[in-house]
Amino acid sequence: MILYQAPRGTSDILPHDQAYWRYIEETVADICRLYGYQRIDTPVFEDSGLFVRSIGEDTDIVEKEMYSFNDHGGDLLTLRPEGTAPVCRAYLEHGMHNLPQPVRLYYITPIFRYERPQAGRFRQHWQFGFEGLGSSDPALDAEVIEMACVLYRRLGLRDTVLKLNSIGCRNCRPQYLKCLEEYYSKKIDLLCPDCKRRLERNTLRLLDCKQESCMPLTEQAPKSSDSLCAECQDHFDFLKKYLVIFDLEFDLDHRLVRGLDYYTRTVFEIQPLGEKGAQTTLGGGGRYDDLMEEIGGRPTPGVGFATGIERMILNIKRQGIVVPPLPQPTTFVAFLGQEAKDKAVGYVAQMRREGIGAILASGNRSLKAQLRHANALGATSAIIIGEDELRDGMIVWRDMTRSEQQRLSFEDALKRLKK
RNA sequence: GUGAGUGUGGCCAAGCGGUUAAGGCGCCAGGUUGUGGCCCUGGAGAUCGAGGGUUCGAAUCCCUUCACUCACCCCA
Numbered sequence: 001m002i003l004y005q006a007p008r009g010t011s012d013i014l015p016h017d018q019a020y021w022r023y024i025e026e027t028v029a030d031i032c033r034l035y036g037y038q039r040i041d042t043p044v045f046e047d048s049g050l051f052v053r054s055i056g057e058d059t060d061i062v063e064k065e066m067y068s069f070n071d072h073g074g075d076l077l078t079l080r081p082e083g084t085a086p087v088c089r090a091y092l093e094h095g096m097h098n099l100p101q102p103v104r105l106y107y108i109t110p111i112f113r114y115e116r117p118q119a120g121r122f123r124q125h126w127q128f129g130f131e132g133l134g135s136s137d138p139a140l141d142a143e144v145i146e147m148a149c150v151l152y153r154r155l156g157l158r159d160t161v162l163k164l165n166s167i168g169c170r171n172c173r174p175q176y177l178k179c180l181e182e183y184y185s186k187k188i189d190l191l192c193p194d195c196k197r198r199l200e201r202n203t204l205r206l207l208d209c210k211q212e213s214c215m216p217l218t219e220q221a222p223k224s225s226d227s228l229c230a231e232c233q234d235h236f237d238f239l240k241k242y243l244v245i246f247d248l249e250f251d252l253d254h255r256l257v258r259g260l261d262y263y264t265r266t267v268f269e270i271q272p273l274g275e276k277g278a279q280t281t282l283g284g285g286g287r288y289d290d291l292m293e294e295i296g297g298r299p300t301p302g303v304g305f306a307t308g309i310e311r312m313i314l315n316i317k318r319q320g321i322v323v324p325p326l327p328q329p330t331t332f333v334a335f336l337g338q339e340a341k342d343k344a345v346g347y348v349a350q351m352r353r354e355g356i357g358a359i360l361a362s363g364n365r366s367l368k369a370q371l372r373h374a375n376a377l378g379a380t381s382a383i384i385i386g387e388d389e390l391r392d393g394m395i396v397w398r399d400m401t402r403s404e405q406q407r408l409s410f411e412d413a414l415k416r417l418k419k
Numbered sequence: 420g421u422g423a424g425u426g427u428g429g430c431c432a433a434g435c436g437g438u439u440a441a442g443g444c445g446c447c448a449g450g451u452u453g454u455g456g457c458c459c460u461g462g463a464g465a466u467c468g469a470g471g472g473u474u475c476g477a478a479u480c481c482c483u484u485c486a487c488u489c490a491c492c493c494c495a
Contacts, residue, residue, distance in 0.1 A: 008487090060492080060494075061493085064493095065493085065494090082494095082495090113493095113495090115492095115493075115494080116420080116421095116492090117488090118488075119488085119490090121493090125495065194492075210493095258494090260494095281494065281495060282495075283495065284494085308494090310495080311495055312495090336453055365447095366449090367454050368454060368455075369448080370454080370455085374455065375455040375456050376455085376456090382454090386453050386454095396453095400456085403456085
């Protein structure tokens with residue numbers, strides 16, 4: 001029996017899957033270049049307080065999903081459970097308000113949440129996300145949303161839906177929450193146990209309940225988008241206008257509230273069409289105008305988006321999208337006998353010095369075995385050194401795809417390989 | 420945290436109480452003297468997830484435990 005395996009909810013990304021990762025990383029980097037977003041990398045762990053304050057005490061993440069620990073100095077630290085707060089922390093810490101605003105940043109990083117794993121859900125997963133910081137212009141919201149949609153389109157992911165909502169700001173939301181509370185209090189006997197608790201602690205999340213019994217209630221519930229203050233209404237109207245200009249279709253969903261407390265005004269999610277189950281969200285985000293203040297900075301608005309890389313790959317595979325293959329090793333070097341092996345060792349070193357990928361046969365196996373190996377590796381060509389070649393100062397250069405070969409000097413073979 | 424399903428060599432998988440636990444993929448080696456991809460032959464590799472119990476006898480039955488998978492909650 002094997003003594004150790006990857007911890008629950010984590011997995012190894014094996015070579016045969018790397019092509020998917022590179023495909024996404026390259027697409028992401030290209031889009032970010034196109035939209036002027038610059039990469040930022042923040043530590044894997046942060047002060048626990050950063051997450052507690054920004055995400056919210058009464059969220060699932062803070063209540064039961066954080067990987068927190070005391071280090072040897074007694075600091076309470078937490079493995080990053082989401083990407084936005086660290087970026088905001090870095091913005092404040094490095095005085096980025098002195099840069100031209102808005103500051104556009106992106107990250108690609110592992111995320112840790114203690115959850116029960118299932119399809120498309122892990123304890124460690126990767127997220128790609130980007131944030132526009134220092135502007136409350138609804139055009140920035142639109143840009144972020146459009147950029148997210150373009151990402152999926154570029155990856156080849158079709159059949160996605162964009163869900164959109166506005167949950168107001170600290171001026172208009174309290175009043176809305178009061179309405180909501182009143183509405184649900186009257187129906188308290190009909191609520192599921194979870195919702196009774198939500199009514200006490202996190203009213204907004206009542207809308208999120210998927211229980212059969214609560215569904216009809218949420219349908220009738222007051223909508224946040226009907227209670228927006230003038231500024232929020234304006235913001236939302238402009239956003240929708242820009243989305244139309246971008247030619248983006250969106251579904252207004254008054255039940256969309258998101259699971260993090262820091263959102264204000266805009267919230268959105270992108271989901272694959274036709275996938276059932278609740279964990280299929282590809283990505284989501286929104287505006288968080290109070291977050292910087294909450295973690296001790298000057299008031300700084302922001303809007304962002306994050307998407308799960310494993311979920312993108314899951315959908316890429318489901319939709320049968322073919323990703324570009326990783327470059328294969330080019331030339332395999334086979335030999336017969338120790339003397340030839342000595343020569344081969346020198347040759348591969350020289351090849352690599354000149355930028356030509358080379359793999360030396362292992363051990364002292366039969367030529368048949370060596371070529372079988374070359375074939376299995378997908379080598380496009382092979383160099384063979386036997387006794388005759390050693391004697392004549394030549395090598396055999398074999399084209400593995402065409403099954404043709406000829407004798408050349410090593411130097412001539414090098415020239416060919418460089419082309 | 421709750422519910423369901425599954426655990427047999429690296430992977431897939433038969434076997435469901437009785438002698439040395441099929442088969443396929445993969446790996447290794449051969450098929451005459453220095454040559455791959457197809458084919459043929461052979462080989463290595465399994466304390467049948469772990470622990471306990473029932474039995475003359477268990478991979479096969481029972482209990483416990485662990486892991487994995489899927490679903491719920493919630494999220495990416």
